[in-house]
Amino acid sequence: xxxxxxxxxxxxxxxxxxxxxxxxxxxxxxxxxxxxxxxxxxxxxxxxxxxxxxxxxxxxxxxxxxxxxxxxxxxxxxxxxxxxxxxxxxxxxxxxxxxxxxxxxxxxxxxxxxxxxxxxxxxxxxxxxxxxxxxxxxxxxxxxxxxxxxxxxxxxxxxxxxxxxxxxxxxxxxxxxxxxxxxxxxxxxxxxxxxxxxxxxxxxxxxxxxxxxxxxxxxxxxxxxxxxxxxxxxxxxxxxxxxxxxxxxxxxxxxxxxxxxxxxxxxxxxxxxxxxxxxxxxxxxxxxxxxxxxxxxxxxxxxxxxxxxxxxxxxxxx
Amino acid sequence: xxxxxxxxxxxxxxxxxxxxxxxxxxxxxxxxxxxxxxxxxxxxxxxxxxxxxxxxxxxxxxxxxxxxxxxxxxxxxxxxxxxxxxxxxxxxxxxxxxxxxxxxxxxxxxxxxxxxxxxxxxxxxxxxxxxxxxxxxxxxxxxxxxxxxxxxxxxxxxxxxxxxxxxxxxxxxxxxxxxxxxxxxxxxxxxxxxxxxxxxxxxxxxxxxxxxxxxxxxxxxxxxxxxxxxxxxxxxxxxxxxxxxxxxxxxxxxxxxxxxxxxxxxxxxxxxxxxxxxxxxxxxxxxxx
Amino acid sequence: xxxxxxxxxxxxxxxxxxxxxxxxxxxxxxxxxxxxxxxxxxxxxxxxxxxxxxxxxxxxxxxxxxxxxxxxxxxxxxxxxxxxxxxxxxxxxxxxxxxxxxxxxxxxxxxxxxxxxxxxxxxxxxxxxxxxxxxxxxxxxxxxxxxxxxxxxxxxxxxxxxxxxxxxxxxxxxxxxxxxxxxxxxxxxxxxxxxxxxxxxxxxxxxxxxxxxxxxxxxxxxxxxxxxxxxxxxxxxxxxxxxxxxxxxxxxxxxxxxxxxxxxxxxxxxxxxxxxxxxxxxxxxxxxxxxxxxxxxxxxxxxxxxxxxxxxxxxxxxxxxxxxxxxxxxxxxxxxxxxxxxxxxxxxxxxxxxxxxxxxxxxxxxxxxxxxxxxxxxxxxxxxxx
Numbered sequence: 001x002x003x004x005x006x007x008x009x010x011x012x013x014x015x016x017x018x019x020x021x022x023x024x025x026x027x028x029x030x031x032x033x034x035x036x037x038x039x040x041x042x043x044x045x046x047x048x049x050x051x052x053x054x055x056x057x058x059x060x061x062x063x064x065x066x067x068x069x070x071x072x073x074x075x076x077x078x079x080x081x082x083x084x085x086x087x088x089x090x091x092x093x094x095x096x097x098x099x100x101x102x103x104x105x106x107x108x109x110x111x112x113x114x115x116x117x118x119x120x121x122x123x124x125x126x127x128x129x130x131x132x133x134x135x136x137x138x139x140x141x142x143x144x145x146x147x148x149x150x151x152x153x154x155x156x157x158x159x160x161x162x163x164x165x166x167x168x169x170x171x172x173x174x175x176x177x178x179x180x181x182x183x184x185x186x187x188x189x190x191x192x193x194x195x196x197x198x199x200x201x202x203x204x205x206x207x208x209x210x211x212x213x214x215x216x217x218x219x220x221x222x223x224x225x226x227x228x229x230x231x232x233x234x235x236x237x238x239x240x241x242x243x244x245x246x247x248x249x250x251x252x253x254x255x256x257x258x259x260x261x262x263x264x265x266x267x268x269x270x271x272x273x274x275x276x277x278x279x280x281x282x283x284x285x286x287x288x289x290x291x292x293x294x295x296x297x298x299x300x301x302x303x304x305x306x307x308x309x310x311x312x313x314x315x316x317x318x
Numbered sequence: 319x320x321x322x323x324x325x326x327x328x329x330x331x332x333x334x335x336x337x338x339x340x341x342x343x344x345x346x347x348x349x350x351x352x353x354x355x356x357x358x359x360x361x362x363x364x365x366x367x368x369x370x371x372x373x374x375x376x377x378x379x380x381x382x383x384x385x386x387x388x389x390x391x392x393x394x395x396x397x398x399x400x401x402x403x404x405x406x407x408x409x410x411x412x413x414x415x416x417x418x419x420x421x422x423x424x425x426x427x428x429x430x431x432x433x434x435x436x437x438x439x440x441x442x443x444x445x446x447x448x449x450x451x452x453x454x455x456x457x458x459x460x461x462x463x464x465x466x467x468x469x470x471x472x473x474x475x476x477x478x479x480x481x482x483x484x485x486x487x488x489x490x491x492x493x494x495x496x497x498x499x500x501x502x503x504x505x506x507x508x509x510x511x512x513x514x515x516x517x518x519x520x521x522x523x524x525x526x527x528x529x530x531x532x533x534x535x536x537x538x539x540x541x542x543x544x545x546x547x548x549x550x551x552x553x554x555x556x557x558x559x560x561x562x563x564x565x566x567x568x569x570x571x572x573x574x575x576x577x578x579x580x581x582x583x584x585x586x587x588x589x590x591x592x593x594x595x596x597x598x599x600x601x602x603x604x605x606x607x
Numbered sequence: 608x609x610x611x612x613x614x615x616x617x618x619x620x621x622x623x624x625x626x627x628x629x630x631x632x633x634x635x636x637x638x639x640x641x642x643x644x645x646x647x648x649x650x651x652x653x654x655x656x657x658x659x660x661x662x663x664x665x666x667x668x669x670x671x672x673x674x675x676x677x678x679x680x681x682x683x684x685x686x687x688x689x690x691x692x693x694x695x696x697x698x699x700x701x702x703x704x705x706x707x708x709x710x711x712x713x714x715x716x717x718x719x720x721x722x723x724x725x726x727x728x729x730x731x732x733x734x735x736x737x738x739x740x741x742x743x744x745x746x747x748x749x750x751x752x753x754x755x756x757x758x759x760x761x762x763x764x765x766x767x768x769x770x771x772x773x774x775x776x777x778x779x780x781x782x783x784x785x786x787x788x789x790x791x792x793x794x795x796x797x798x799x800x801x802x803x804x805x806x807x808x809x810x811x812x813x814x815x816x817x818x819x820x821x822x823x824x825x826x827x828x829x830x831x832x833x834x835x836x837x838x839x840x841x842x843x844x845x846x847x848x849x850x851x852x853x854x855x856x857x858x859x860x861x862x863x864x865x866x867x868x869x870x871x872x873x874x875x876x877x878x879x880x881x882x883x884x885x886x887x888x889x890x891x892x893x894x895x896x897x898x899x900x901x902x903x904x905x906x907x908x909x910x911x912x913x914x915x916x917x918x919x920x921x922x923x924x925x926x927x928x929x930x931x932x933x934x935x936x937x938x939x940x941x942x943x944x945x946x947x948x949x950x951x952x953x954x955x956x957x958x959x960x961x962x963x964x965x966x967x968x969x970x971x972x973x974x975x976x977x978x979x980x981x982x983x984x985x986x987x988x989x990x991x992x993x
Contacts, residue, residue, distance in 0.1 A: 026724065027698035030691060055411055102590075105597045106548075109353060109410055113548045114593060116541065117586030124583035127781065136782040137735060138686070138712050158723065159694075228687070233719055236686045236712040242537075243685065246418055253415040278695065281642040281650075281681045282429045289422030296416040297404050321821055328817045426643075433905070434647030435866070436838050438845070440873040445848050456849045529815065530842045534645065573818030579781050579808050 016167045029159035031275055033231065036166035037224050038251065039267045040173040044220035045248045047213050050258030051181055051189050053108055054210065058099070058115035059248055060240040061122035062218040065092045066225020068126065071139040071235040081145035085226050092222030093215040100214040104207060119245060127237040138236040145230035156231040169227055173220050177260065180216055189213075254295045256302025265304045320452045325574040326567055331459050331528070333566020334466040335361075337559040338521035340543040341473060342514030348490040348552035350507045352402065353410040356417040358540030359424045360515050364390045364522025365531040366428055369437045379441050379527070387519040394515025398508045406507065421537065428533040441527035462524045469520050470559060473513075477555065482509055490553065538582060542569075545589040551598075564588065634673045634926060634937060636661075636918065637696030639689060639717075640708035642681035645812040648838050648866075649732070652911030653708050654679050655903045660919040670923045671930035673937065677918070678702060682709045689713030690720055697726040703926070704729060704942055706917055708910065711735035711783040714750075721749045727943050729753060731917045732910055734784045736791070743964035751946055751964040753917055754886060757791040757859070759988045760970050764884035765792050767972055767984070768857050769799035772830035775857075776823040778816070778843075779834035781808035788834045788859055804828040812839065816846045824852050835860045837908055841870035844877040856881045861909035863888040863973045863980045865896060869906040875978030882983070887912045888971045890982045892954040913955070920953035921946075921966075961990060 023029040041059060048054045069088035073079035079087075103114050126133050133139055144157040145165065156162040181189065191199040192206045199206055229235050247270065255266020273291060277284035299306045339361055346352045367389045371382035405416045443457040477483040485506055488496040497503060521539075529535070542565050549564075550557035565585040572584040580587070638657055642650035661677045664670055678700050682689040689709040696702045697720075704727035707714055714733040718741060721728040727749055730738065734756040742750035768775065775796065779785035789806060796803055804826035807819045823831070831854045833843060840860045847856070861867070862883045871877045887909045889896045895915060899907045922942075929937045929945035950959040956969030972984040 025694075025698040027691075027694040030694045034691065049411070053411070055414070102594050102597075106593060109347075110548045110593070112414070113544045114590060117545065117583070117590055120541070120586050121583045121590075124580050128579045130786070136712065136786060137737075138715055138783070140715050140737065232687060232690060232716055234686055234712070234716040236716070238685050238712055239687050241685070243683075249415050249418065253412060257411070275691075278680060278692070281679070282426045282434075284681075285422055285426035285643060286430065289419050289424075289426060293401070293416060293419035293423060296412060296419055297401070300408060300412070321825060324821050325818050328815070328821070332815065429643070429647070434643070434651045435905070436648070436842075436870075438841060438870055440845070445845065445874070447849065447851055454851050530838075532812065533647075534812075570815075570818045573809075573815065574822050576807075576822075578819055579810075581813065582810060 013167065013171060016170070017164060019163075023160065023163075026159045029163055031271065033159055033163050033166050035267060035271045036163065036170050037228065038247070038271060039170050039264060040224045041221055041244075041248055042251045042255075042263045042267045043173045043177045044217040044224070046252050046257060046263045047177060047180060047217045047220075049252055050263070051186075052193060052210055052213060054104075054214075055108070055112040055249075056115040056214070056217065057112055057242070057245045057249075058118040058122075058218075059221050060119040060242065060244050062092050062096070062221035063225040063228070063244065064122050064126050064237075064240040065095060065218075066222030066227075067229040067235045067239070068133055068139065068225075069222070070226040070229035071142045072132065074142045074229070075139060078143070080143075081147055081226070081230060084230070085223060088222045088226045089219045092218040096215040096218035097211050100211045101207075104210050104214075116242070116245070119240075119242060123237060123240045126240055133235070133237070136237060138234050139229075140234050142229050142233045142235065144233065145227075156227065162227075162231050166227065169223060172223070174260075176216055176220060180213060185209075250292055254292065254299070254302060256299075256304030259302075259304055259308075261308070262302045262304035265307075266302070269303065321574070323451075324453045325570050327453060327455055327459070328574075329567030329570030330563060331462055331566070332569060333563035334462065334559075335521045335525050336539060336542045336546060336566055337562035338466060338469060338517045338524075339539050340546040340558050340562040341470070341555055342517040343540075343543045344547045344550075344552045344555065344558045345486070345510050346514050347547060349486045349510045350402075350406065350489075351410075351493075352406055352507075353413045354417050354514070355414050355540060355544075356420040356424065356536075357514070357518060357543060358536035358538070359421050360390055360393065360518035360536075361522040361525060361539055362428070362531075362533065362536035363393060363424065364519035365439070365526040365535065366432060366437075368439060368523050368526055369432070369531055372439065373437075379439070383523040386523050387516055390519025390522070391512045391516040394511040394513070395508060397515070398511035402507065402511060421540075425533045425536070432533070434533065437531040439526040439531060444527045458527055462528070465520060465524055469517060470555075473517070474555060476513075482506070486510060542566075542585045545585045549589050549592045561592075631669060631672065631674045633676050634670070635676045635678055635700060635702045636922065637693075637700060637702035637705040638677055638679045638708065638914075639682050639692045639696065639705055639713070640679065640914075641684045641710070642679070644684040646684050646710070646836075648836075648908060649708060649910045650681065652866075652908040653706075653914045655905070656899065656907070656911035656915040657706065657918050659899060659902055660915045664919060664923055670926045671935070671937070673926070673930070675923075675926075682713055684710060684713070686712045686716035690716050693717040693720050693726075693728070694724070697721070697724040702726065703937065703939060704922060706731060706914060706922070708732050708914065711738065711787075714738060715741075718747050718750060722747050725749060726939050727751060727946065729917055729922065729946075731913050734787050736787060739963050739965055743960075744962040746963070748964075749943060751960060751966075753921060753958060753966045753968065754913065755965075755967055755970070755988055757788040759967070759990075760859075760884055761791040761795050763970055763986055763988055764859070764972070765795040765799060765801075767882075767884065768830070768832065769796065769801045771857075772801065772828075772855060774802040774804055774828045775830045775832050776804050776826065776828040777806040777832045777834070778819060778823065779806070779808055779832075780811050780836075782811060785834045792832070802828075811835070816843055817850055820847065820850045820852060824850070824854075828854070830855045830857060833858045833860055836910075837861045837864040837867040838870065840867055840878075844871055844881075848877055858883045859885070861885050861887070862975065863971065864908045865889055865900075865906040866908045868975075868978065868980070875975075878975045879978075880975065882972060882974045885909060885971050885973055886968060887955050888973050888982050889980055890973075891971070891985070895954070916953045916955055920951060921949075921958050924951050925949050956985075956987065 048056045066088040070084035073084045147154045154165045196206050251266035251270045256262020343357045364386045367386040371377045405413045447454045546562040550561040568588045569584050640650040640653040661675050680692040682692045707728050707730040711733040714730045730752040736758045863885050925945040929941035933941045958966045
C-alpha cells in the first residue's frame, strides 16, 4: 500500500482512539462503542451485499455464534479473549461455509429469505437450548476481556477502555474489507458480478469466492459478538432478533452499498439519528421510519453516492 | 387420529391466511417485479380498519369486513401511485429497505392512533362450534375456508379469463414482449397493487376474530408469505398457495408435537428443507429476481 | 415615611415570593420501560401510571419541597437497549434513580452499569431468582427489587392449587418469567402430590394456542395452569372456549387487571371461576383504578399499578427520608441509604427491603366471579432465597 495511505490510516486511528478521552460521559463512550460495533457489523454486511449483491440477513445468527461461544467458554471454562475470539471466529466461518453451499444455489431474493430463515432459526435455538445457553434466563456473569500486552492493558471493563479495543476491532474489519474488495480480489468480484459464466470459463471459481466472502462476513460478525459478550457481560436471546438485521440494512443501503465511505457514513448517520430519538418512543419510531423512507426515495445510490456525485460535479465545474 | 386431524385443520386455517398474503406478494413480484416486504402490514391495516369501523361506527362484522377489504384496495392504489412508482425503478434491495421503512412507519403510526394495547374483534361465530367428522371447529373457520376458496378461485378466474388478468400474466412471463405489444405497464402495476392489497385485506378481516389485533401482527405474516413464495416461485398461484398451506400445517404440527417453542422458525425450516431437496422450488421454476 | 417604605418593601417581597416559590428545585426519576415491542402494553401502562403518580405528588406540593420529574425511555425489551437507556438516564439526564421495567434480562444487563454509575435501580417486574443473591449484601448495593418472584410465591400458590386439583397441565411463556415460574412450581407441586401431565411453552404474543391446547387435552388433566400476562389471557380464554375444553384454570397472568376484563367484556363468562396468584388486585386499590380510568380513559394493568406504587409509595417516602437525613439535600447515595431504611405501607402490602434489597409486598389470590374480581386471600410470602 502507498505510504501516504498508510500514514492517513495511522492518523485516523490515532484520532479515533483519542475520541474516547474526549467523550464527555460514559454514556457518550458507550455510544461510541456501539457505533464501533455497528461499523464492524455493517462492513461485514456490505462485504456480501455491496459486492456480490447477496443480501445476507443472517447477521443475527453469526452475532449469536460469537456472543454465545464467548459467553459459554468464559463462564464455564474461564476462557479469556485470546481463546474465545479464535474459537468463535472459526466456528462462524465453518457455519458460513456449510450454510453458504446450499444457499448460493438460490436466486438473490431466495438467498436473502433463506438467510433470514437462518437468523430466525438461530434465535429460536438460542432461546430453547436452555442447558447450553440459559435460554431466556440468559448467560450471565461473562467476565470482561482483559489482555495485557506488556504495559498496555486492553479491557472491556469500562466503556472508555472498551472503546480502545473496539477501535482495534474496527481496524481489523477495515483491513479485511479492503483486502477482500480491492485489487485482485476486487477485480475477481467484479468479474463474477458481471458474468458468472464468463468468470468461470476464465478459471475463476465463483462459488469459492462467494464462500470466502461469506465466511469472512460471518467471522467479522462473530468477532463483534465476542466483543459484545465481554462488554455487556450478559448474553440474552432477545439481542439476536431481526431488529439487528433491519438496522444493518438501513445503515448500508442508506449510506451507500459497495463503498467504504457509504458504510461508514451510514453507520454514523444511523447512530446519529436513532440515539436522540430514543426518548421519543413511538413518535420517534415514526420519525425514524419517515426519515428512512425519504432517504431511500431520495438517494438511489445512498447518501454517500449523492455526496460523491455532488463533489464530482463541483470539481468538474471548477 | 382426531387430534392429528384437528392440528391439520388448525394448520390449514393458518396456512390459508398466509396464502392470501403470499398470493398478493407473488403477484407483485411476478407481474410488477416489486419486492414488498411490507405486505403483511396490509393485513394489519385491514384488521385495524375493521376495529375502527366496529368501535367507531358500531358497524357489525358483516358490514365492516367488506368495507375494510375495499379500503385496502384503495390503500393499494395509493401505495402504487406514491411510493410504488419511485421504488419500482430500483433494485429489489432498495425496495426491501424502502418497504421496511414503510413497515416502521405504519406500525408506529398505528400505535399512535390506536395505542399499543391489542384489540379483539369478537365475532359470535368464533365461539360457536360445529362438529364435522369427529372434530370440532368454530363456524368462523368454516367462513374462513369458504372465503379463502372464493378469493383464490376468483383470482384464478381473473388471471385466466379477464383481459386484465391475461395482460398481467403476459407481463409476468415475458416483460419485453408484453411492453412491445403495447401493454400499459403502469395501469397493470396499479391494478396488481390494488388486487394484492385487497387479498391481504381479506386475510386481515378473517384473521382478526381468530387471533388478536396488534400493531406488530404483520411482520411474522410477511416472513411466512416470503417463505412460501421462495419455496414455490412467483409464477404459479397454485404452487404459492400450496406452499403457504404447507407452512401453516407445519407450524400447527410443530405446536402439537412438542416443538411449540420453534413454531415461528418452523416455516423456515420447512422452506430450507424444500430448497435443499429442490432448489428450483415446488413449481419447478425458481424465482427469477 | 417609614410605614410607606415598609409597605413598599412588603409589597415587593410579596411580588417576588411567588416567583421564587415557582422555582422549586426538581428531582428527576428515570423510567426504563418497554414502550415498543411485544410487551408494549407494559410500557404504556407504566408511563400512564407513573405520570399520574408524579402529577399527584407535585399537586400536593412535591416531595420534601422538591418537584418530581419523570423521564421515560424505551428499552424495547432488548438487553443492549436497556444498557444504553440506563447510561443515558444516569449520565446524560442525571436522574436520581431508575425505575426498571426492563424485564429480567434487561435488569441483569444493567447490573454492572448501575454499579459503575452509582445510581439506584428499582426493578419492579424482573422475576429471575438470581437477582436476589446478586443484589444488596455481597453483591450490587445499588440494585433494589420490589417485585417478588415465583420462587417466593411458589409454596403459597402451589398449596392453593393443590387444594383444588390433583392433576395439572401447564402452559407458560417461553421466557425468563414463564420458565422461571415452572422451575419454581414443579418440585413443590410434586411434593404436594399434584401430577403435572404436560408442560408447553409459547412465545409472548403468540396468537395460536389451539395446537397446544389440543395436545395438552389428550392427557385429561383436572386443571390447567396458565402463566402469561393479562393481554394474552384474553385471547387464550377465547381459544379455550373455541376448542370446547371446560377445565378449571389457574393462572399467574395478572387477570386481576381491569384490562383483562375489558378485553373479554363481550362475554365475561369466558373466564368465570379462573383464579390468579398475583401481586395486585383492583379490590384493594379501588381509588387508584378509579383515578386511572378517569385520567386516561383506559383500563389499568397490574404492571402499571406496581409502577405507581413504586414511585408514589416507595420512592417518594425514600426521597423524603433522604432529604430529612441529608439536611434538605437529596443525593443518589442518600436515596440508596434511605431505601434500605424505610418501612412503608402501600395498598399492596408492607414494603421493607431486606439485606438483599428485596421487598415483600403481598400475594393476592384472586378469582373471577360473576365477571368481577374477588380477592380470596391476601398473604405475605416466604422471605429470602429458597
